[in-house]
Amino acid sequence: MKKRLKSIILCHIFLPFQALAQMHTDDMNYWIEKYQSVSYPLKSIHISSSYGKRADPFTGKGRFHQGIDLEAKYEVVFAMFDAEIKRVGYDPMSGNFITLKAGNYTISYCHLSEIWVKEDELVYAGQELGRSGSTGRATGPHLHISCRLHGKIENPYHLLTFVRDTQLKAVDALGLNKDVKLSPEDFLRTYAPQAMHQQRKYGIPASVILSQMAFESGWGTSKLARSGHNFFGIKASSRWIEKGLPYSIHDDDRENEKFCNFSSPEESMEYHSRLLMSERYRRCHQYAPTDHKNWLRGIKAAGYATNIHYVRSCEKIINRYKLYKYDYLASKT
Numbered sequence: 001m002k003k004r005l006k007s008i009i010l011c012h013i014f015l016p017f018q019a020l021a022q023m024h025t026d027d028m029n030y031w032i033e034k035y036q037s038v039s040y041p042l043k044s045i046h047i048s049s050s051y052g053k054r055a056d057p058f059t060g061k062g063r064f065h066q067g068i069d070l071e072a073k074y075e076v077v078f079a080m081f082d083a084e085i086k087r088v089g090y091d092p093m094s095g096n097f098i099t100l101k102a103g104n105y106t107i108s109y110c111h112l113s114e115i116w117v118k119e120d121e122l123v124y125a126g127q128e129l130g131r132s133g134s135t136g137r138a139t140g141p142h143l144h145i146s147c148r149l150h151g152k153i154e155n156p157y158h159l160l161t162f163v164r165d166t167q168l169k170a171v172d173a174l175g176l177n178k179d180v181k182l183s184p185e186d187f188l189r190t191y192a193p194q195a196m197h198q199q200r201k202y203g204i205p206a207s208v209i210l211s212q213m214a215f216e217s218g219w220g221t222s223k224l225a226r227s228g229h230n231f232f233g234i235k236a237s238s239r240w241i242e243k244g245l246p247y248s249i250h251d252d253d254r255e256n257e258k259f260c261n262f263s264s265p266e267e268s269m270e271y272h273s274r275l276l277m278s279e280r281y282r283r284c285h286q287y288a289p290t291d292h293k294n295w296l297r298g299i300k301a302a303g304y305a306t307n308i309h310y311v312r313s314c315e316k317i318i319n320r321y322k323l324y325k326y327d328y329l330a331s332k333t
């Protein structure tokens, strides 16, 4: 195995990029296996509550949330890694739960409605384990995941980013993401529904969201967008870092700056909306969601971007692709 890895690394360093297309079957299999060695616990990941301090959904009092909640309405849950089923059971807090053991980690899936595996069973990454639900202490259906490393509680988000990074690396190595670049039209078709959703929720023009997203991420091609779903160049605040949330380091205005990593484009868009809802951007809040011009000026004036052509660049995108139509559409529906 070691030898194989060495040949892959050598191939990456010395061979021109096109040569990857003629990758050796062994190497291809290695990366395919690598890709399949991990899995997200659900088909798609939307975090509804993160790890750390939060108001308890039942009592409203401050309480440490020892895991993360993922949106899941009675959906199939998958093993994240090759693992052994350590425990299957029920308790009034977790409801029906499964605990997996993978290396030095134990991972628990809680509030399940159905369990399809037995204790001591060996499962592989991506194997179906059961169905999410709302058993135990839950206000509604979702999947609560918690994890321990050597018995000590940890933020499971790190496991989710590990899954993502492993799969991205494999996709990269296999050359599958060469056509990942969406045309502007496809990009807008992909993200416009969510942008309109954000407009209805917060009053921020969908056109502003989409133009910032396209401009900041180079239509989704930036490293920050591809590897961290950060489409807005959002820097990681000290609070973000203290909470143990994931970030990556890139050179922007200054060298070695820390940027937030998100689990999906939607999460990135939600974070961006909340940022614009903060006190700092209060000047914008007086403008209608159909007034993208004033919104953009207000955003720039509050110091969102340092680029002096920022407003003009975003406006160009809005006009060229007639993004204002989404603003009208969202205000009517």
Ligand SMILES: [Zn+2]
Pocket: 049, 065, 067, 068, 069, 144, 145
């Ligand atoms: Zn939870």
